[in-house]
Amino acid sequence: MKKTIAMLSAVAVAAVMQVSAQQAIWGVPDIVSPEINSDLTVTFRLKAPGASKVQITGDFLGLPTVDMARDSTGLWTYTSDVIAPELYRYNYVVDGLTITDPANVYELRDACTVFNYFIVPGEGSELYSVADVPHGSVSKVWYDSPALGMKRRMSVYTPPGYESDGRRYPVLYLLHGMGGDEEAWLTQGRTAQILDNLIARGLVEPMIVVMPNGNASQEAAPGETHFGLVPPTIALPHTMDGAYEEAFPDIVAYVDRTFRTKADKGHRAIAGLSMGGFHSLHTSKQYPELFDYVGLFSAAINPRVEGSEVYVDREAKLKKQFAEGVKLYWIAIGSDDFLYNDNVAFRGVLDSLGLPYEYRESAGGHIWKNWRHYLAEFAQKLFR
Amino acid sequence: MKKTIAMLSAVAVAAVMQVSAQQAIWGVPDIVSPEINSDLTVTFRLKAPGASKVQITGDFLGLPTVDMARDSTGLWTYTSDVIAPELYRYNYVVDGLTITDPANVYELRDACTVFNYFIVPGEGSELYSVADVPHGSVSKVWYDSPALGMKRRMSVYTPPGYESDGRRYPVLYLLHGMGGDEEAWLTQGRTAQILDNLIARGLVEPMIVVMPNGNASQEAAPGETHFGLVPPTIALPHTMDGAYEEAFPDIVAYVDRTFRTKADKGHRAIAGLSMGGFHSLHTSKQYPELFDYVGLFSAAINPRVEGSEVYVDREAKLKKQFAEGVKLYWIAIGSDDFLYNDNVAFRGVLDSLGLPYEYRESAGGHIWKNWRHYLAEFAQKLFR
Numbered sequence: 001m002k003k004t005i006a007m008l009s010a011v012a013v014a015a016v017m018q019v020s021a022q023q024a025i026w027g028v029p030d031i032v033s034p035e036i037n038s039d040l041t042v043t044f045r046l047k048a049p050g051a052s053k054v055q056i057t058g059d060f061l062g063l064p065t066v067d068m069a070r071d072s073t074g075l076w077t078y079t080s081d082v083i084a085p086e087l088y089r090y091n092y093v094v095d096g097l098t099i100t101d102p103a104n105v106y107e108l109r110d111a112c113t114v115f116n117y118f119i120v121p122g123e124g125s126e127l128y129s130v131a132d133v134p135h136g137s138v139s140k141v142w143y144d145s146p147a148l149g150m151k152r153r154m155s156v157y158t159p160p161g162y163e164s165d166g167r168r169y170p171v172l173y174l175l176h177g178m179g180g181d182e183e184a185w186l187t188q189g190r191t192a193q194i195l196d197n198l199i200a201r202g203l204v205e206p207m208i209v210v211m212p213n214g215n216a217s218q219e220a221a222p223g224e225t226h227f228g229l230v231p232p233t234i235a236l237p238h239t240m241d242g243a244y245e246e247a248f249p250d251i252v253a254y255v256d257r258t259f260r261t262k263a264d265k266g267h268r269a270i271a272g273l274s275m276g277g278f279h280s281l282h283t284s285k286q287y288p289e290l291f292d293y294v295g296l297f298s299a300a301i302n303p304r305v306e307g308s309e310v311y312v313d314r315e316a317k318l319k320k321q322f323a324e325g326v327k328l329y330w331i332a333i334g335s336d337d338f339l340y341n342d343n344v345a346f347r348g349v350l351d352s353l354g355l356p357y358e359y360r361e362s363a364g365g366h367i368w369k370n371w372r373h374y375l376a377e378f379a380q381k382l383f384r
Numbered sequence: 385m386k387k388t389i390a391m392l393s394a395v396a397v398a399a400v401m402q403v404s405a406q407q408a409i410w411g412v413p414d415i416v417s418p419e420i421n422s423d424l425t426v427t428f429r430l431k432a433p434g435a436s437k438v439q440i441t442g443d444f445l446g447l448p449t450v451d452m453a454r455d456s457t458g459l460w461t462y463t464s465d466v467i468a469p470e471l472y473r474y475n476y477v478v479d480g481l482t483i484t485d486p487a488n489v490y491e492l493r494d495a496c497t498v499f500n501y502f503i504v505p506g507e508g509s510e511l512y513s514v515a516d517v518p519h520g521s522v523s524k525v526w527y528d529s530p531a532l533g534m535k536r537r538m539s540v541y542t543p544p545g546y547e548s549d550g551r552r553y554p555v556l557y558l559l560h561g562m563g564g565d566e567e568a569w570l571t572q573g574r575t576a577q578i579l580d581n582l583i584a585r586g587l588v589e590p591m592i593v594v595m596p597n598g599n600a601s602q603e604a605a606p607g608e609t610h611f612g613l614v615p616p617t618i619a620l621p622h623t624m625d626g627a628y629e630e631a632f633p634d635i636v637a638y639v640d641r642t643f644r645t646k647a648d649k650g651h652r653a654i655a656g657l658s659m660g661g662f663h664s665l666h667t668s669k670q671y672p673e674l675f676d677y678v679g680l681f682s683a684a685i686n687p688r689v690e691g692s693e694v695y696v697d698r699e700a701k702l703k704k705q706f707a708e709g710v711k712l713y714w715i716a717i718g719s720d721d722f723l724y725n726d727n728v729a730f731r732g733v734l735d736s737l738g739l740p741y742e743y744r745e746s747a748g749g750h751i752w753k754n755w756r757h758y759l760a761e762f763a764q765k766l767f768r
């Protein structure tokens with residue numbers, strides 16, 4: 001009797017509450033999307049018989065949106081042109097509503113936006129695909145920042161073998177841009193994959209990569225603090241008022257006492273994208289004793305900043321920084337980046353001061369594709 | 385001239401290629417969803433003027449779907465009844481198409497299904513909310529498994545202070561179910577939050593929690609292997625054929641040489657949900673020298689299994705396991721779980737053999753809510 005009741009009850013519950021693992025397992029999609037064809041076109045599919053109009057939007061299209069074609073079963077399809085090897089993003093727009101692809105579990109978040117991504121294989125994307133090579137470890141750790149009066153979270157990549165080889169490693173501090181957090185360089189930046197692959201190919205000095213949270217009022221990425229599952233906020237206070245740069249030694253102190261680092265100037269690099277480039281510029285000159293390598297990736301050179309002590313006497317501090325020795329000051333930007341002119345001007349300042357730097361101009365603009373490639377290029381110049 | 389061209393070019397690129405960080409930043413939603421009201425009702429919103437019918441589906445509704453109401457601007461809304469404190473999942477169904485909530489970046493993946501989640505605050509959910517307490521570290525590491533002929537990935541939680549206190553810790557090996565991987569216990573299981581909170585309250589012995597990948601043919605979770613961004617597969621080979629259990633010592637060996645563990649039977653626990661419970665049952669009796677604590681959470685007791693040596697002489701091996709000493713054998717299941725009867729039968733087997741266990745029956749079925757609570761209860765019984 002009990003067995004029958006239990007079974008009936010189970011059936012009833014299962015029917016009403018569709019959250020059992022079994023139900024989820026039965027949610028396997030019956031379409032493939034995206035499908036990367038052998039000719040490197042890509043086919044996208046959406047089963048939406050109830051929709052009147054479905055479009056695809058993505059950074060590989062060359063247009064804001066493209067209409068998808070519907071068949072008699074309500075399956076919508078679009079096949080792209082041949083796409084160059086790279087990591088791309090897309091969404092669907094269903095009767096005006098932007099959604100993710102229900103058949104593609106691979107998503108990324110950029111600030112408040114969630115989109116799907118895919119990788120077209122080949123030479124341009126090998127570096128950030130997972131390859132059959134040794135993999136480093138990725139950790140999320142909390143450190144104390146007395147200067148900011150809070151405990152804060154950051155991501156740390158340690159190279160393959162770190163757990164067992166007892167060796168000490170140099171450190172690259174890699175900073176994100178506005179709207180980002182301590183996860184951005186790992187998710188959109190593919191930092192772990194890039195480092196795994198460069199190390200496997202012997203193209204970089206194996207290193208630890210520290211990815212802090214650059215929003216000085218934030219403890220951690222959205223959802224990872226005791227404020228709960230709050231909507232990501234863009235306009236955060238204290239992101240560019242000098243507080244973060246001033247507090248940076250708290251990060252270095254934690255890293256040097258927690259990880260087996262080569263704790264000296266010649267084995268520390270700092271680099272970042274956009275706001276992170278701004279932070280790298282100012283942190284490295286605020287603490288010229290810390291970093292021999294500086295990388296500005298599409299750096300935000302001239303935002304409106306508060307009058308922190310960090311920002312005064314910029315040129316005097318730059319001179320002092322270079323006088324103390326800089327092995328590499330690397331400035332990279334895309335020719336279409338809206339920050340291009342600010343970077344031209346900044347290079348002009350360095351030129352007028354006689355401070356040497358390496359300049360790398362790529363195609364494109366303020367996009368992650370450039371930052372992934374800048375990371376790969378910059379990393380190969382470090383510590384050797 | 386160059387400045388004008390650069391600006392025009394930047395504008396053109398920005399217009400066409402909507403992937404700049406600035407564009408993402410401008411994608412801030414102008415609605416709040418979900419909104420947890422002070423009376424613990426929850427309001428869900430979707431801006432979809434082009435939709436004809438929008439429903440919400442979720443595990444708090446008591447019905448498979450509920451229609452949302454549309455206003456004149458095309459904003460769809462639903463406000464729930466009062467909801468008990470807990471973690472809940474939901475999706476929207478727009479003209480028959482199941483999607484995630486575009487205004488809610490918080491998502492979870494269960495096998496092939498991506499859904500949104502939210503937490504109603506209060507006593508029932510405190511344990512897996514992020515609280516203002518010390519936080520442990522969460523790492524993704526790769527270990528070598530000679531028995532499986534591959535390197536494999538797993539998640540490891542270390543308790544707050546681990547990096548600096550030099551202490552040794554006991555270890556809980558926590559196993560996932562079918563369709564899951566080394567991320568499931570962290571994402572849906574909220575393991576890091578649960579352990580942080582239990583430790584902060586002094587309710588558990590601080591411990592390391594190891595969350596391996598139980599799909600013996602898989603190196604790692606979908607997207608984390610060199611097979612690339614493949615659709616998650618449910619019907620994986622070798623998940624329940626004895627290979628995983630036989631290879632388990634490779635995991636323990638790696639953990640004991642890599643982390644500061646108390647490497648003895650009295651300081652090792654193994655527990656798992658569903659297929660993970662099955663794995664815990666068989667691994668612990670295959671290697672009775674390893675674990676003093678065993679936890680079966682809604683365990684899959686009687687799947688169709690291959691005739692591995694691991695599965696023969698089950699009762700003799702159980703007797704031997706208990707003869708070598710078991711401090712706690714804990715069996716938990718929901719009264720509505722479809723595996724309820726198999727667990728009744730298994731307890732009957734233990735009874736007939738005179739092998740003592742603790743039994744915990746909860747309400748509900750084969751759901752993550754139960755597994756989170758079982759973890760919290762079981763952890764408090766370990767190592768003291």
